[in-house]
Amino acid sequence: MRPAPIVVEKDALGAEGADWVARALKEALAEGKRASLALSGGSTPAPAYRELAKRDVPWARVDFYFVDERFVPPDHPESNYLLAEETLFKPLGVPPEHIYRMQGERTDRDQAARDYEKQLPPALDVVVLGMGEDGHTASLFPGNTALQEKERRVLAVVGPKPPPWRMTLTLPVLQSARKVLGLVSGAGKRDVVRRVLAGEDLPAAKVQHTQWMMDRAAAGQGQ
Template sequence: MSRPAPVVVETAKELELRAAEWLAGALRETLADGGRCSIALSGGKTTGPIYRTLAMTTLDWGRVDFYFADERCVPPDHPDSNYLLAEQNLLRPLGVKPEQVFRMEGEREDRDAAARAYEAVLPPDLDVVVLGMGEDGHTASLFPGHAALEERKRRVLAVVGPKPPPWRLTLTMPVLQGARKVLFVVSGEGKRDAVRRVLVKDEDLPSARVTHAVWMMDRAAAGQ
Protein backbone atom coordinates (compact mmCIF):
# COMPACT_ATOMS: atom_id res chain seq x y z
CA MET A 1 0.00 0.00 0.00
CA SER A 2 1.40 3.42 -0.97
CA ARG A 3 1.74 5.98 1.76
CA PRO A 4 -0.84 8.81 1.54
CA ALA A 5 0.65 12.18 0.60
CA PRO A 6 1.51 14.22 3.71
CA VAL A 7 -0.54 17.29 4.56
CA VAL A 8 1.64 20.31 5.35
CA VAL A 9 0.18 23.46 6.93
CA GLU A 10 1.96 26.67 7.78
CA THR A 11 1.27 27.07 11.50
CA ALA A 12 0.58 25.03 14.63
CA LYS A 13 -2.86 26.67 14.85
CA GLU A 14 -3.76 25.52 11.35
CA LEU A 15 -2.50 22.05 12.25
CA GLU A 16 -4.86 22.03 15.23
CA LEU A 17 -7.85 22.94 13.06
CA ARG A 18 -7.05 20.61 10.17
CA ALA A 19 -6.33 17.64 12.44
CA ALA A 20 -9.58 18.12 14.37
CA GLU A 21 -11.47 18.37 11.07
CA TRP A 22 -9.85 15.16 9.79
CA LEU A 23 -10.66 13.27 12.99
CA ALA A 24 -14.28 14.46 12.97
CA GLY A 25 -14.61 13.28 9.38
CA ALA A 26 -13.10 9.89 10.16
CA LEU A 27 -15.44 9.41 13.11
CA ARG A 28 -18.50 10.46 11.10
CA GLU A 29 -17.61 8.08 8.31
CA THR A 30 -17.35 5.19 10.75
CA LEU A 31 -20.58 6.12 12.54
CA ALA A 32 -22.48 6.31 9.25
CA ASP A 33 -23.15 2.56 9.32
CA GLY A 34 -25.24 3.01 12.48
CA GLY A 35 -22.89 1.20 14.85
CA ARG A 36 -20.29 2.35 17.34
CA CYS A 37 -16.86 3.80 16.68
CA SER A 38 -13.57 3.32 18.54
CA ILE A 39 -10.80 5.92 18.74
CA ALA A 40 -7.40 5.56 20.43
CA LEU A 41 -5.89 8.76 21.76
CA SER A 42 -2.27 9.77 22.30
CA GLY A 43 -0.71 12.32 24.62
CA GLY A 44 1.88 14.96 23.87
CA LYS A 45 1.98 18.73 23.54
CA THR A 46 0.51 18.72 20.04
CA THR A 47 -2.66 16.77 20.82
CA GLY A 48 -4.16 18.86 23.64
CA PRO A 49 -5.20 21.79 21.41
CA ILE A 50 -6.47 19.35 18.78
CA TYR A 51 -8.68 17.64 21.35
CA ARG A 52 -10.03 21.00 22.56
CA THR A 53 -11.03 21.88 19.02
CA LEU A 54 -12.46 18.42 18.37
CA ALA A 55 -14.59 18.75 21.52
CA MET A 56 -16.45 21.65 19.85
CA THR A 57 -17.55 19.39 16.99
CA THR A 58 -21.16 18.27 16.73
CA LEU A 59 -21.14 14.48 16.53
CA ASP A 60 -23.03 11.54 18.01
CA TRP A 61 -20.44 11.24 20.76
CA GLY A 62 -22.58 8.76 22.69
CA ARG A 63 -21.62 6.13 20.11
CA VAL A 64 -17.87 6.72 20.37
CA ASP A 65 -15.65 4.57 22.62
CA PHE A 66 -12.31 6.04 23.73
CA TYR A 67 -9.11 4.02 24.08
CA PHE A 68 -5.45 4.98 24.44
CA ALA A 69 -2.38 4.29 22.31
CA ASP A 70 -0.11 4.34 25.35
CA GLU A 71 0.10 5.52 28.93
CA ARG A 72 2.81 6.39 31.43
CA CYS A 73 2.80 4.23 34.55
CA VAL A 74 1.44 6.98 36.76
CA PRO A 75 -1.94 7.59 38.45
CA PRO A 76 -4.70 9.07 36.25
CA ASP A 77 -4.49 12.45 37.99
CA HIS A 78 -0.71 12.75 37.48
CA PRO A 79 0.50 15.61 35.21
CA ASP A 80 2.29 13.04 32.99
CA SER A 81 -0.88 10.99 32.43
CA ASN A 82 -2.14 10.79 28.85
CA TYR A 83 -5.57 10.03 30.28
CA LEU A 84 -5.54 13.29 32.25
CA LEU A 85 -4.69 15.28 29.11
CA ALA A 86 -7.56 13.64 27.21
CA GLU A 87 -9.94 14.00 30.14
CA GLN A 88 -9.27 17.72 30.53
CA ASN A 89 -9.32 18.63 26.84
CA LEU A 90 -11.82 16.21 25.28
CA LEU A 91 -13.68 13.80 27.54
CA ARG A 92 -14.85 16.26 30.21
CA PRO A 93 -15.87 19.00 27.73
CA LEU A 94 -17.90 16.41 25.82
CA GLY A 95 -19.49 14.98 28.96
CA VAL A 96 -18.48 11.47 27.90
CA LYS A 97 -19.93 8.72 30.07
CA PRO A 98 -17.42 6.64 32.09
CA GLU A 99 -18.51 3.44 30.34
CA GLN A 100 -17.30 4.89 27.02
CA VAL A 101 -13.74 5.40 28.27
CA PHE A 102 -11.25 2.52 28.43
CA ARG A 103 -8.28 3.78 30.38
CA MET A 104 -4.90 2.04 30.58
CA GLU A 105 -4.34 1.46 34.31
CA GLY A 106 -0.75 2.58 34.39
CA GLU A 107 -0.75 2.93 38.17
CA ARG A 108 -1.13 -0.83 38.79
CA GLU A 109 1.86 -2.47 40.49
CA ASP A 110 1.65 -5.52 38.22
CA ARG A 111 2.27 -3.83 34.88
CA ASP A 112 2.05 -7.01 32.84
CA ALA A 113 -1.36 -7.73 34.37
CA ALA A 114 -2.42 -4.20 33.45
CA ALA A 115 -1.30 -4.79 29.86
CA ARG A 116 -3.17 -8.09 29.64
CA ALA A 117 -6.28 -6.52 31.12
CA TYR A 118 -6.18 -3.87 28.41
CA GLU A 119 -5.79 -6.50 25.72
CA ALA A 120 -9.04 -8.01 26.99
CA VAL A 121 -11.05 -4.81 26.39
CA LEU A 122 -9.56 -3.74 23.06
CA PRO A 123 -11.81 -4.23 20.03
CA PRO A 124 -10.49 -6.55 17.30
CA ASP A 125 -9.57 -3.50 15.20
CA LEU A 126 -9.57 0.15 16.17
CA ASP A 127 -11.47 2.45 13.86
CA VAL A 128 -9.40 5.62 14.37
CA VAL A 129 -6.01 6.17 16.01
CA VAL A 130 -4.31 9.49 16.77
CA LEU A 131 -0.52 9.27 16.97
CA GLY A 132 2.34 11.67 17.54
CA MET A 133 6.05 11.18 16.92
CA GLY A 134 9.09 11.91 19.06
CA GLU A 135 12.30 13.40 17.71
CA ASP A 136 13.76 9.86 17.74
CA GLY A 137 10.91 8.59 15.56
CA HIS A 138 9.08 6.72 18.30
CA THR A 139 5.31 6.55 18.37
CA ALA A 140 2.97 5.46 21.18
CA SER A 141 5.65 3.98 23.48
CA LEU A 142 7.38 1.98 20.75
CA PHE A 143 10.98 3.16 20.62
CA PRO A 144 13.70 2.54 18.00
CA GLY A 145 15.65 -0.65 18.64
CA HIS A 146 13.37 -1.82 21.48
CA ALA A 147 12.33 -5.48 21.50
CA ALA A 148 8.68 -4.45 21.85
CA LEU A 149 8.82 -3.07 18.32
CA GLU A 150 9.10 -6.62 16.95
CA GLU A 151 6.24 -8.09 19.05
CA ARG A 152 3.68 -9.85 16.87
CA LYS A 153 1.43 -11.78 19.29
CA ARG A 154 0.76 -9.46 22.22
CA ARG A 155 -1.46 -6.43 21.58
CA VAL A 156 -0.44 -4.43 24.66
CA LEU A 157 2.90 -4.47 26.48
CA ALA A 158 4.54 -2.91 29.52
CA VAL A 159 7.83 -1.37 28.37
CA VAL A 160 10.68 0.73 29.69
CA GLY A 161 11.38 3.79 27.55
CA PRO A 162 14.44 6.05 27.41
CA LYS A 163 12.57 9.12 28.74
CA PRO A 164 11.04 9.68 32.19
CA PRO A 165 8.80 8.34 33.52
CA PRO A 166 10.41 5.17 32.15
CA TRP A 167 7.66 2.56 32.55
CA ARG A 168 4.84 2.71 30.00
CA LEU A 169 1.94 0.65 28.69
CA THR A 170 1.66 0.66 24.90
CA LEU A 171 -0.29 -0.78 22.02
CA THR A 172 1.96 -2.91 19.85
CA MET A 173 2.73 -2.43 16.17
CA PRO A 174 0.18 -4.99 14.87
CA VAL A 175 -2.61 -3.00 16.58
CA LEU A 176 -1.45 0.28 15.02
CA GLN A 177 -0.97 -1.33 11.62
CA GLY A 178 -4.38 -2.98 11.83
CA ALA A 179 -6.32 0.18 12.68
CA ARG A 180 -8.69 1.33 9.96
CA LYS A 181 -7.67 5.01 9.98
CA VAL A 182 -4.52 6.49 11.52
CA LEU A 183 -3.52 10.14 11.78
CA PHE A 184 -0.02 11.27 12.72
CA VAL A 185 0.19 14.87 13.93
CA VAL A 186 3.70 16.36 14.07
CA SER A 187 4.81 19.85 15.02
CA GLY A 188 8.12 21.62 15.50
CA GLU A 189 11.53 21.90 13.91
CA GLY A 190 12.96 19.22 16.21
CA LYS A 191 10.95 16.56 14.34
CA ARG A 192 12.26 17.53 10.91
CA ASP A 193 14.94 14.84 10.53
CA ALA A 194 12.59 12.10 11.73
CA VAL A 195 9.90 13.29 9.28
CA ARG A 196 12.40 13.10 6.43
CA ARG A 197 13.37 9.54 7.41
CA VAL A 198 9.74 8.46 7.70
CA LEU A 199 8.92 9.78 4.25
CA VAL A 200 11.77 7.76 2.72
CA LYS A 201 10.39 4.69 4.55
CA ASP A 202 13.27 4.20 6.99
CA GLU A 203 11.74 1.37 9.05
CA ASP A 204 14.36 1.75 11.78
CA LEU A 205 11.90 4.40 12.94
CA PRO A 206 8.76 2.92 14.52
CA SER A 207 6.61 5.69 13.05
CA ALA A 208 7.59 4.68 9.51
CA ARG A 209 6.09 1.23 9.97
CA VAL A 210 2.48 2.46 10.07
CA THR A 211 2.43 2.74 6.32
CA HIS A 212 -1.28 3.51 5.76
CA ALA A 213 -1.31 6.52 8.11
CA VAL A 214 -2.12 10.06 7.04
CA TRP A 215 0.64 12.48 8.10
CA MET A 216 -0.26 16.03 9.02
CA MET A 217 2.47 18.47 10.05
CA ASP A 218 3.32 22.13 10.32
CA ARG A 219 5.94 23.80 8.17
CA ALA A 220 8.49 23.74 11.01
CA ALA A 221 8.38 19.95 11.05
CA ALA A 222 8.18 19.52 7.29
CA GLY A 223 10.96 21.90 6.31
CA GLN A 224 11.22 22.36 2.55
Protein backbone atom coordinates in the same frame (compact mmCIF):
# COMPACT_ATOMS: atom_id res chain seq x y z
CA MET B 1 1.01 3.04 -0.31
CA ARG B 2 2.11 5.78 2.07
CA PRO B 3 -0.24 8.82 1.93
CA ALA B 4 1.29 12.17 1.02
CA PRO B 5 1.67 14.36 4.13
CA ILE B 6 -0.73 17.22 4.80
CA VAL B 7 1.11 20.45 5.59
CA VAL B 8 -0.75 23.28 7.33
CA GLU B 9 0.05 26.49 9.13
CA LYS B 10 1.08 26.01 12.76
CA ASP B 11 -1.99 27.77 14.13
CA ALA B 12 -4.28 25.61 12.00
CA LEU B 13 -2.88 22.21 13.02
CA GLY B 14 -5.33 21.70 15.88
CA ALA B 15 -8.42 22.61 13.87
CA GLU B 16 -7.34 20.65 10.79
CA GLY B 17 -6.52 17.63 12.90
CA ALA B 18 -9.89 17.82 14.64
CA ASP B 19 -11.69 18.05 11.30
CA TRP B 20 -9.86 14.96 10.04
CA VAL B 21 -10.73 12.91 13.13
CA ALA B 22 -14.36 14.09 13.10
CA ARG B 23 -14.75 13.04 9.45
CA ALA B 24 -13.19 9.65 10.11
CA LEU B 25 -15.47 9.02 13.09
CA LYS B 26 -18.55 10.01 11.13
CA GLU B 27 -17.59 7.60 8.35
CA ALA B 28 -17.27 4.79 10.88
CA LEU B 29 -20.55 5.72 12.55
CA ALA B 30 -22.34 5.80 9.19
CA GLU B 31 -22.05 2.02 9.16
CA GLY B 32 -24.58 1.93 11.97
CA LYS B 33 -22.41 0.79 14.86
CA ARG B 34 -20.34 2.40 17.57
CA ALA B 35 -16.97 3.88 16.68
CA SER B 36 -13.66 3.60 18.52
CA LEU B 37 -11.08 6.38 18.88
CA ALA B 38 -7.61 5.78 20.39
CA LEU B 39 -5.78 8.82 21.73
CA SER B 40 -2.11 9.64 22.19
CA GLY B 41 -0.67 12.15 24.65
CA GLY B 42 1.69 15.04 24.08
CA SER B 43 1.62 18.75 23.46
CA THR B 44 0.90 18.46 19.71
CA PRO B 45 -2.40 16.50 19.92
CA ALA B 46 -3.76 18.63 22.78
CA PRO B 47 -4.98 21.53 20.59
CA ALA B 48 -6.61 19.02 18.25
CA TYR B 49 -8.50 17.50 21.18
CA ARG B 50 -9.71 20.91 22.32
CA GLU B 51 -10.97 21.61 18.81
CA LEU B 52 -12.45 18.13 18.48
CA ALA B 53 -14.62 18.77 21.53
CA LYS B 54 -16.32 21.52 19.47
CA ARG B 55 -17.11 19.27 16.50
CA ASP B 56 -20.57 17.94 15.77
CA VAL B 57 -20.07 14.20 16.13
CA PRO B 58 -22.58 11.71 17.62
CA TRP B 59 -20.35 11.39 20.68
CA ALA B 60 -22.78 9.13 22.54
CA ARG B 61 -21.79 6.39 20.06
CA VAL B 62 -18.01 6.82 20.39
CA ASP B 63 -15.81 4.72 22.67
CA PHE B 64 -12.43 6.15 23.71
CA TYR B 65 -9.23 4.16 24.08
CA PHE B 66 -5.56 5.03 24.56
CA VAL B 67 -2.54 4.42 22.38
CA ASP B 68 -0.15 4.48 25.32
CA GLU B 69 0.14 5.60 28.91
CA ARG B 70 2.84 6.13 31.48
CA PHE B 71 2.67 4.02 34.63
CA VAL B 72 1.46 6.91 36.77
CA PRO B 73 -1.89 7.62 38.47
CA PRO B 74 -4.62 9.17 36.30
CA ASP B 75 -4.29 12.53 38.05
CA HIS B 76 -0.52 12.72 37.50
CA PRO B 77 0.74 15.61 35.30
CA GLU B 78 2.43 13.06 33.00
CA SER B 79 -0.77 11.04 32.51
CA ASN B 80 -2.14 10.87 28.98
CA TYR B 81 -5.53 10.20 30.49
CA LEU B 82 -5.41 13.48 32.40
CA LEU B 83 -4.64 15.36 29.19
CA ALA B 84 -7.57 13.74 27.39
CA GLU B 85 -9.85 14.32 30.36
CA GLU B 86 -9.09 18.04 30.48
CA THR B 87 -9.14 18.71 26.74
CA LEU B 88 -11.85 16.32 25.52
CA PHE B 89 -13.74 14.21 28.05
CA LYS B 90 -14.82 16.97 30.41
CA PRO B 91 -15.80 19.45 27.67
CA LEU B 92 -17.87 16.73 25.98
CA GLY B 93 -19.25 15.26 29.19
CA VAL B 94 -18.20 11.75 28.14
CA PRO B 95 -19.64 9.15 30.55
CA PRO B 96 -17.03 6.92 32.24
CA GLU B 97 -18.45 3.77 30.65
CA HIS B 98 -17.38 5.04 27.23
CA ILE B 99 -13.75 5.58 28.31
CA TYR B 100 -11.35 2.63 28.36
CA ARG B 101 -8.43 3.92 30.37
CA MET B 102 -5.02 2.27 30.60
CA GLN B 103 -4.56 1.74 34.34
CA GLY B 104 -1.13 3.22 34.83
CA GLU B 105 -1.43 3.23 38.61
CA ARG B 106 -1.21 -0.58 38.82
CA THR B 107 1.96 -2.18 40.15
CA ASP B 108 1.65 -5.41 38.13
CA ARG B 109 2.48 -3.82 34.81
CA ASP B 110 2.30 -6.96 32.68
CA GLN B 111 -1.11 -7.91 34.03
CA ALA B 112 -2.36 -4.36 33.48
CA ALA B 113 -1.33 -4.65 29.83
CA ARG B 114 -2.96 -8.07 29.48
CA ASP B 115 -6.18 -6.77 31.00
CA TYR B 116 -6.23 -3.84 28.58
CA GLU B 117 -5.87 -6.24 25.65
CA LYS B 118 -9.21 -7.77 26.63
CA GLN B 119 -10.93 -4.38 26.40
CA LEU B 120 -9.79 -3.53 22.90
CA PRO B 121 -12.15 -4.01 19.94
CA PRO B 122 -11.01 -6.35 17.15
CA ALA B 123 -9.88 -3.29 15.15
CA LEU B 124 -9.80 0.37 16.10
CA ASP B 125 -11.66 2.75 13.80
CA VAL B 126 -9.55 5.88 14.34
CA VAL B 127 -6.14 6.33 15.97
CA VAL B 128 -4.25 9.54 16.73
CA LEU B 129 -0.45 9.20 16.84
CA GLY B 130 2.47 11.50 17.44
CA MET B 131 6.13 11.26 16.48
CA GLY B 132 9.18 11.74 18.69
CA GLU B 133 12.47 13.25 17.56
CA ASP B 134 13.93 9.73 17.71
CA GLY B 135 11.22 8.40 15.39
CA HIS B 136 9.16 6.67 18.06
CA THR B 137 5.39 6.57 17.95
CA ALA B 138 3.04 5.39 20.68
CA SER B 139 5.60 4.09 23.22
CA LEU B 140 7.37 2.03 20.59
CA PHE B 141 10.98 3.22 20.64
CA PRO B 142 13.80 2.48 18.17
CA GLY B 143 15.54 -0.78 19.00
CA ASN B 144 12.92 -1.96 21.51
CA THR B 145 12.00 -5.64 21.29
CA ALA B 146 8.33 -4.60 21.40
CA LEU B 147 8.67 -3.71 17.72
CA GLN B 148 8.97 -7.43 16.93
CA GLU B 149 5.81 -8.39 18.80
CA LYS B 150 3.29 -10.25 16.61
CA GLU B 151 0.81 -11.73 19.10
CA ARG B 152 0.39 -9.44 22.08
CA ARG B 153 -1.75 -6.34 21.47
CA VAL B 154 -0.61 -4.36 24.52
CA LEU B 155 2.76 -4.43 26.27
CA ALA B 156 4.51 -2.85 29.23
CA VAL B 157 7.74 -1.28 27.96
CA VAL B 158 10.57 0.93 29.18
CA GLY B 159 11.16 4.26 27.46
CA PRO B 160 14.27 6.46 27.43
CA LYS B 161 12.73 9.33 29.39
CA PRO B 162 11.30 9.42 32.92
CA PRO B 163 8.94 8.08 34.03
CA PRO B 164 10.40 5.12 32.13
CA TRP B 165 7.66 2.48 32.33
CA ARG B 166 4.86 2.75 29.78
CA MET B 167 1.94 0.72 28.50
CA THR B 168 1.52 0.75 24.72
CA LEU B 169 -0.49 -0.68 21.88
CA THR B 170 1.69 -2.84 19.65
CA LEU B 171 2.28 -2.59 15.91
CA PRO B 172 -0.34 -5.23 15.00
CA VAL B 173 -3.02 -3.07 16.62
CA LEU B 174 -1.84 0.14 14.99
CA GLN B 175 -1.39 -1.50 11.60
CA SER B 176 -4.90 -2.99 11.70
CA ALA B 177 -6.59 0.30 12.63
CA ARG B 178 -8.92 1.53 9.93
CA LYS B 179 -7.68 5.13 9.90
CA VAL B 180 -4.60 6.65 11.54
CA LEU B 181 -3.73 10.33 11.87
CA GLY B 182 -0.20 11.34 12.88
CA LEU B 183 0.28 14.89 14.17
CA VAL B 184 3.73 16.53 14.15
CA SER B 185 4.87 20.07 14.87
CA GLY B 186 8.06 22.06 15.23
CA ALA B 187 11.40 22.43 13.47
CA GLY B 188 12.93 19.94 15.92
CA LYS B 189 11.02 17.15 14.13
CA ARG B 190 12.14 18.19 10.64
CA ASP B 191 14.89 15.61 10.22
CA VAL B 192 12.94 12.67 11.60
CA VAL B 193 9.88 13.60 9.52
CA ARG B 194 12.03 13.42 6.40
CA ARG B 195 13.39 10.03 7.43
CA VAL B 196 9.98 8.58 8.30
CA LEU B 197 8.42 9.78 5.04
CA ALA B 198 11.37 8.21 3.19
CA GLY B 199 10.47 4.89 4.79
CA GLU B 200 13.53 4.45 7.00
CA ASP B 201 13.41 1.67 9.58
CA LEU B 202 11.90 3.78 12.36
CA PRO B 203 8.85 2.91 14.50
CA ALA B 204 6.76 5.79 13.12
CA ALA B 205 7.35 4.53 9.58
CA LYS B 206 6.03 1.05 10.35
CA VAL B 207 2.37 2.11 10.39
CA GLN B 208 2.43 2.78 6.68
CA HIS B 209 -1.16 3.96 6.19
CA THR B 210 -0.75 6.80 8.69
CA GLN B 211 -1.90 10.14 7.34
CA TRP B 212 0.77 12.49 8.65
CA MET B 213 -0.32 16.06 9.24
CA MET B 214 2.29 18.64 10.21
CA ASP B 215 3.07 22.31 10.39
CA ARG B 216 5.45 23.97 7.93
CA ALA B 217 8.37 23.90 10.36
CA ALA B 218 8.17 20.12 10.77
CA ALA B 219 7.81 19.74 7.01
CA GLY B 220 10.96 21.80 6.39
CA GLN B 221 9.06 24.63 4.75
CA GLY B 222 9.91 27.39 7.19
CA GLN B 223 10.19 28.18 10.87
